[in-house]
Amino acid sequence: MIELRDIKKVFNQGRHNETWAVRGITLDLEPNRVTVFKGPSGSGKTTLLSMIGALSRPTSGRILLDGRLLSNLPERFMTQVRRGTFGFVFQRFNLIRGLSVLENVMLPAYPLAPEYGSLRRQALGLLAQFGIENKAHEKVQWLSGGEAQRTAICRALINEPRILIADEPTANLDSALTRELVGLLGDLVDLGKTVLVSSHDPLVFDSARVSRVIEMRDGLLAGGPAC
Amino acid sequence: MSGFIQRQRYLIDYTLAALARRPGKQVGLLLVYTLIVFLLASVMLFTQSLRREAALVLASSPEIILQRLVAGRHDLMPADYLDRIGRIRGVSAMRGRLWGYFYDPTTRANYTLMVPPQSSPQQGALAPGEIQIGAGIARTRGLEVGDVLSLRSARGEPYGFRISAILPQETELVSSDLMLLSERDFRGFFAIPDDRVTDIVLTVPNPREVRKVAEKLSLALPDTRPILREEILRTYDAVFGWRQGLVFVLLGGSVLAFVIFAWDRASGLSGEERREIGILKSVGWETGDVLRMKFWEGAILSLTAFLLGYLLAYAHVFYLSAGLFEPVLKGWSVLYPDFRPVPFVDGLQVATLFFFTVFPYTVATIVPIWRAAITDPDAVMR
Numbered sequence: 001m002i003e004l005r006d007i008k009k010v011f012n013q014g015r016h017n018e019t020w021a022v023r024g025i026t027l028d029l030e031p032n033r034v035t036v037f038k039g040p041s042g043s044g045k046t047t048l049l050s051m052i053g054a055l056s057r058p059t060s061g062r063i064l065l066d067g068r069l070l071s072n073l074p075e076r077f078m079t080q081v082r083r084g085t086f087g088f089v090f091q092r093f094n095l096i097r098g099l100s101v102l103e104n105v106m107l108p109a110y111p112l113a114p115e116y117g118s119l120r121r122q123a124l125g126l127l128a129q130f131g132i133e134n135k136a137h138e139k140v141q142w143l144s145g146g147e148a149q150r151t152a153i154c155r156a157l158i159n160e161p162r163i164l165i166a167d168e169p170t171a172n173l174d175s176a177l178t179r180e181l182v183g184l185l186g187d188l189v190d191l192g193k194t195v196l197v198s199s200h201d202p203l204v205f206d207s208a209r210v211s212r213v214i215e216m217r218d219g220l221l222a223g224g225p226a227c
Numbered sequence: 228m229s230g231f232i233q234r235q236r237y238l239i240d241y242t243l244a245a246l247a248r249r250p251g252k253q254v255g256l257l258l259v260y261t262l263i264v265f266l267l268a269s270v271m272l273f274t275q276s277l278r279r280e281a282a283l284v285l286a287s288s289p290e291i292i293l294q295r296l297v298a299g300r301h302d303l304m305p306a307d308y309l310d311r312i313g314r315i316r317g318v319s320a321m322r323g324r325l326w327g328y329f330y331d332p333t334t335r336a337n338y339t340l341m342v343p344p345q346s347s348p349q350q351g352a353l354a355p356g357e358i359q360i361g362a363g364i365a366r367t368r369g370l371e372v373g374d375v376l377s378l379r380s381a382r383g384e385p386y387g388f389r390i391s392a393i394l395p396q397e398t399e400l401v402s403s404d405l406m407l408l409s410e411r412d413f414r415g416f417f418a419i420p421d422d423r424v425t426d427i428v429l430t431v432p433n434p435r436e437v438r439k440v441a442e443k444l445s446l447a448l449p450d451t452r453p454i455l456r457e458e459i460l461r462t463y464d465a466v467f468g469w470r471q472g473l474v475f476v477l478l479g480g481s482v483l484a485f486v487i488f489a490w491d492r493a494s495g496l497s498g499e500e501r502r503e504i505g506i507l508k509s510v511g512w513e514t515g516d517v518l519r520m521k522f523w524e525g526a527i528l529s530l531t532a533f534l535l536g537y538l539l540a541y542a543h544v545f546y547l548s549a550g551l552f553e554p555v556l557k558g559w560s561v562l563y564p565d566f567r568p569v570p571f572v573d574g575l576q577v578a579t580l581f582f583f584t585v586f587p588y589t590v591a592t593i594v595p596i597w598r599a600a601i602t603d604p605d606a607v608m609r
Contacts (some may be wrong), residue, residue, distance in 0.1 A: 050605035056605040057602045075513075075514065077498055082509075084511075088509055094506045095250070096503055098247075099245075099248070103241075103244060107241070108358055108510040111511060111512055111516045113231075113234035114233075116237075118238075159511065190412075
């Protein structure tokens with residue numbers, strides 16, 4: 001269970017370009033579901049997800065993960081939580097060019113220093129699960145959009161996180177690939193994962209695999225607080 | 228501990244893969260870096276080796292050389308000064324020496340002519356009319372054993388010498404321009420009277436007595452000056468040090484260019500590199516992991532360049548006789564010795580070179596990365 005209590009986030013505080021991206025959100029997010037945050041650009045979806053995923057801290061408010069306060073942890077512990085609990089799929093995939101698919105997938109596990117053979121087997125297993133094991137040794141810049149997307153999902157899952165966060169994952173995909181992706185995210189819920197997605201794509205938030213849709217606007221929940 | 232090593236292995240693995248992504252850029256940097264280390268290490272190895280060689284040669288030379296001065300200029304020494312010196316406590320042996328210089332207009336080089344001491348093996352081997360010559364003279368004049376070398380004596384008459392031997396190559400640093408001849412020939416050639424010698428050398432086994440003996444000599448023979456071996460060594464050190472400094476100044480420009488190049492390369496983080504750091508942090512790398520990875524990047528590059536540069540310098544100095552610097556760093560005579568220094572590496576010198584090449588580059592790489600790595604990783608979400 002993820003609990004958000006009066007979360008606010010301001011950028012460039014005190015300067016002429018001060019921006020309130022999130023302006024007070026209180027919310028509970030249930031495990032083992034696909035939850036979609038929808039809303040137009042600038043509504044605060046990405047900022048909220050980055051705070052939930054311990055990529056940044058709120059300016060004020062509290063984030064609790066299974067009752068444990070997450071928002072005031074020192075950087076080192078935040079990284080540990082991020083590495084062990086969350087997997088990320090970014091809008092532009094954010095794969096590292098010049099490295100192979102396999103290397104990209106194994107990357108998040110390097111700081112944990114597992115035994116190389118088992119890590120490699122696990123990465124190849126994930127690639128096989130998502131049907132791209134034949135691309136393991138190709139450089140990521142030569143992949144199609146769908147293949148890059150699957151590679152990004154495999155990378156997000158390598159440390160076996162409980163929660164997968166996907167930020168606008170369908171922004172660069174056509175309709176067929178979008179439906180396929182939503183199906184894959186649904187499959188992850190079947191495997192016991194919690195999936196949080198930001199999207200303004202109806203193919204995503206209207207999908208039957210999505211359990212809950214939370215609408216955001218101007219840094220607030222549309223229609224008032226939702227718990 | 229094994230976890231730590233395994234982690235470093237992963238980081239190095241990633242670093243190598245990252246380096247291989249821009250091979251042209253990395254190879255270019257490596258070449259320039261290697262060249263700088265090669266030049267600096269060559270100069271250091273060569274001067275160090277020359278100093279050491281000179282010290283080894285001088286180790287067997289007498290502790291004190293006594294010269295006579297007339298009006299502040301070196302003059303021939305009356306042989307009876309040996310008797311006037313008498314017995315000084317601490318001096319185990321003394322003898323008069325005969326040596327001098329001869330300018331050969333044919334090769335436009337100065338030769339050093341010398342009568343070997345009574346005790347040396349050359350003395351017995353030298354019959355009147357015979358000489359032994361250094362390898363430099365033999366090379367320049369195209370001489371071999373058995374040939375006759377004719378030189379113009381002090382009286383203006385030609386003086387013929389038959390070459391009985393060529394001095395061994397190992398001593399070429401000091402014997403390249405040397406001619407050994409008998410006392411009779413030397414006196415005859417330079418027209419030096421029988422009661423004169425060039426200088427007197429004294430052997431003082433106890434180093435702590437050398438200065439006291441020199442003091443006594445100055446008092447007993449006020450028209451002479453004692454020259455101590457330690458002073459010669461110091462002069463050699465200064466001469467080689469000065470030459471080394473000269474080359475370093477010349478190299479200074481290229482070193483500076485490299486520093487600017489390396490700083491620009493290392494400190495100017497490209498947008499792609501910043502993005503990469505953001506990605507690594509967002510997928511769970513700590514700031515420390517990013518710094519360690521970049522440390523390995525700098526260390527691999529600079530260590531490779533250092534090792535390559537140093538090995539090339541070693542080969543250049545000890546196997547190719549330091550062809551690039553020979554004229555500046557040797558060349559105290561017109562006859563350049565064909566001299567191969569004995570391989571010798573000074574640990575302190577290696578450490579100094581390492582500190583001034585590897586350390587700055589690694590630091591220059593780390594600092595900007597640290598600035599980028601401490602920022603929140605959510606930048607990659609935008």
